[in-house]
Amino acid sequence: MGEFVLNPQLEADTHLVSELESCSLRLLDDARWPWLVLVPRIAGIEEWHDLSKGQRIMIDDEVARVACALKTMTGCEKINIATIGNMVRQLHIHVIARNQEDANWPGPVWSYGEREPYEQDDADSFITAFKRNF
Amino acid sequence: MGEFVLNPQLEADTHLVSELESCSLRLLDDARWPWLVLVPRIAGIEEWHDLSKGQRIMIDDEVARVACALKTMTGCEKINIATIGNMVRQLHIHVIARNQEDANWPGPVWSYGEREPYEQDDADSFITAFKRNF
Numbered sequence: 001m002g003e004f005v006l007n008p009q010l011e012a013d014t015h016l017v018s019e020l021e022s023c024s025l026r027l028l029d030d031a032r033w034p035w036l037v038l039v040p041r042i043a044g045i046e047e048w049h050d051l052s053k054g055q056r057i058m059i060d061d062e063v064a065r066v067a068c069a070l071k072t073m074t075g076c077e078k079i080n081i082a083t084i085g086n087m088v089r090q091l092h093i094h095v096i097a098r099n100q101e102d103a104n105w106p107g108p109v110w111s112y113g114e115r116e117p118y119e120q121d122d123a124d125s126f127i128t129a130f131k132r133n134f
Numbered sequence: 135m136g137e138f139v140l141n142p143q144l145e146a147d148t149h150l151v152s153e154l155e156s157c158s159l160r161l162l163d164d165a166r167w168p169w170l171v172l173v174p175r176i177a178g179i180e181e182w183h184d185l186s187k188g189q190r191i192m193i194d195d196e197v198a199r200v201a202c203a204l205k206t207m208t209g210c211e212k213i214n215i216a217t218i219g220n221m222v223r224q225l226h227i228h229v230i231a232r233n234q235e236d237a238n239w240p241g242p243v244w245s246y247g248e249r250e251p252y253e254q255d256d257a258d259s260f261i262t263a264f265k266r267n268f
Binding site: 046047048049051053056057060061063064065067068071077078079080081082083084085086087089098104105106107108110111 | 180181182183185187190191194195197198199201202205211212213214215216217218219220221223232238239240241242244245
């Protein structure tokens, strides 16, 4: 398998929030939605069901903690959680805060319209606020 | 909380595949993609992170088993797993087999185009074939 290396597209599209025990927690660089991505630091894994049970439990604990904190922080209407990977195959899990007024509600966020990158200050503020709730 | 009752919209949009230990496993009535839905039989739950850790482990075991069997059965390019719930709030988890030639690849399946209901025989055949792999 070799060593884990973060996919260059995931790296380019995100800001690092924190290195958790199992995952690199990252903010997707799209200010239209509060959107976090967890990337398990495991080389060569594309499908959720190819993880061991122990890996799934550890990663899902981080997913649930992130989802709970993001809901608390944003007071959003609904959390969306997904692992899709049709474009970038390295396993990654999306955790997104959705609201009735947001872009494409109640449709999905993926492949919708044009990304709106954060100003660096806004990304930093988001990350600081998230960490207060995490 | 009261007793668990399957959401009427989920019931109307799906065919029962099997009652698993934690979830009702159902085939979404849209022949464009091989698309299964797991509905945990727990009353009043909308968010994944509101489940207990024990509930998450049991449900995720069923999700991973379903995903593995669906990949084996279809030989698909990529499995998509998601809990969204922007329209139907009762917690449910999508497991979908995706291929490069399918509708809206590599975009998401949700809110795309018009649903194409199965002929009853085709739904029955899908369910029979799935169970052989499950």
